[in-house]
Amino acid sequence: MAIGYAAGNLGLASARRERRNVLLQLLLRYEAWLDARRNAKALYRMDDRELADIGLSRADVEVLNVASWQDHLPATFSR
Structure with missing residues (x-):
């Protein structure tokens, strides 16, 4: 009888x-999304000179934004 309880408890613990x-x-995933959103907002606030200082252009920022939300799609919908 004790074996039955032990097996039942193991199953319940693994489900939890x-x-x-x-x-x-x-x-x-939510934290990663918030972080990516925060980073994208910071990049969008930068002017072209500031972006050039870190080696990016406005087009690069757009590509990063498109890539970031597509990475969260299921495999059937992603690139």
Whole structure:
């Protein structure tokens, strides 16, 4: 009888662990999205001279923006 309880508890613990992992992955993706958004806003606020100082052009900023949101699409929709 104790074996049945132990097996049941192991299954429940792994289900909880999977839910925590899924939640953690969602939070990490959200944090990465916020970080990318913050970086894109900073690049858009820069004028052309400031962008040239770091080796970028306005067109490069546009390409980075398009690439960043497409990276979050499912594989069937991404580039």
